[in-house]
Amino acid sequence: MFINVAIVSALAALTSAIPGAEDTKTNYFTAIATHSGDHRIHLQQINASGQKFYLIKGTSTDCPQAKEIDCSKYVNSTVFDSRSDGTLYLHVGVPGGQQVYIASGGALVYTAPHSANIPDDGQAATFTHTRPTSSGGLGTLVFDNKGFVACPVKVDHYYAYQLYAWIPKFNGTFRTDCDGFGFATSAYSGPPAWEFS
Numbered sequence: 001m002f003i004n005v006a007i008v009s010a011l012a013a014l015t016s017a018i019p020g021a022e023d024t025k026t027n028y029f030t031a032i033a034t035h036s037g038d039h040r041i042h043l044q045q046i047n048a049s050g051q052k053f054y055l056i057k058g059t060s061t062d063c064p065q066a067k068e069i070d071c072s073k074y075v076n077s078t079v080f081d082s083r084s085d086g087t088l089y090l091h092v093g094v095p096g097g098q099q100v101y102i103a104s105g106g107a108l109v110y111t112a113p114h115s116a117n118i119p120d121d122g123q124a125a126t127f128t129h130t131r132p133t134s135s136g137g138l139g140t141l142v143f144d145n146k147g148f149v150a151c152p153v154k155v156d157h158y159y160a161y162q163l164y165a166w167i168p169k170f171n172g173t174f175r176t177d178c179d180g181f182g183f184a185t186s187a188y189s190g191p192p193a194w195e196f197s
């Protein structure tokens with residue numbers, strides 16, 4: 001992947017806000033999209049929202065106002081947790097966790113809190129995260145050794161981009177408005193979100 005100075009400095013800005021983010025050994029990472037030919041999506045943060053993933057859309061974290069949970073210990077940002085068996089999770093505090101998988105039409109999605117349910121036609125394995133090799137550097141995520149695609153979707157009064165894996169059954173094959181992008185990752189060692197709705 002072509003890594004230019006703009007990407008590195010954008011990520012430096014992103015990671016400098018996160019204490020200890022220089023640790024390249026952690027499985028936790030935040031992510032941005034890279035596609036230097038498409039200024040709409042280039043360097044946009046990847047956010048989880050409503051069991052899907054988007055660019056140019058806020059993340060849907062939630063923390064219950066319950067006595068036993070101190071919400072000040074949890075963050076409001078989308079952090080991933082990659083496992084050595086090829087599975088991918090969101091970095092959350094909620095018991096049971098929240099797993100990321102590919103839905104039948106290719107959409108990158110995640111399980112609801114308190115539900116480990118992945119449909120039979122969902123694919124939860126063969127995510128490969130290549131960690132950053134240097135402090136503050138960029139890693140990459142691929143699914144089945146292939147990249148990801150962003151497709152415009154109307155949200156309120158503007159267009160965000162929903163994220164898909166480039167699988168053979170990708171639901172947007174005949175769309176002309178989708179664009180491939182690099183899933184660039186940055187090591188993270190801060191606290192998790194409580195949960196994503």
Ligand SMILES: *[C@@H]1O[C@H](CO)[C@@H](O)[C@H](O)[C@H]1NC(C)=O
Pocket residue numbers: 045046047055056057058059076077078
């Ligand atoms: C995505 O989430 C981050 C917090 O993780 C937030 O700073 C950013 O503004 C969000 N992006 C959009 C477009 O809302």
Ligand SMILES: *[C@@H]1O[C@H](CO)[C@@H](O)[C@H](O)[C@H]1NC(C)=O
Pocket residue numbers: 103104105106107171
């Ligand atoms: C495929 O796209 C169509 C039209 O956008 C949508 O109605 C359908 O739910 C999608 N199917 C999947 C599996 O994502």
Ligand SMILES: CC(=O)N[C@H]1CO[C@H](CO)[C@@H](O)[C@@H]1O
Pocket residue numbers: 061062063071072074075076193194
């Ligand atoms: C930890 C956490 O999720 N904090 C807050 C994030 O933002 C939402 C509102 O957008 C709050 O409800 C959460 O408590």
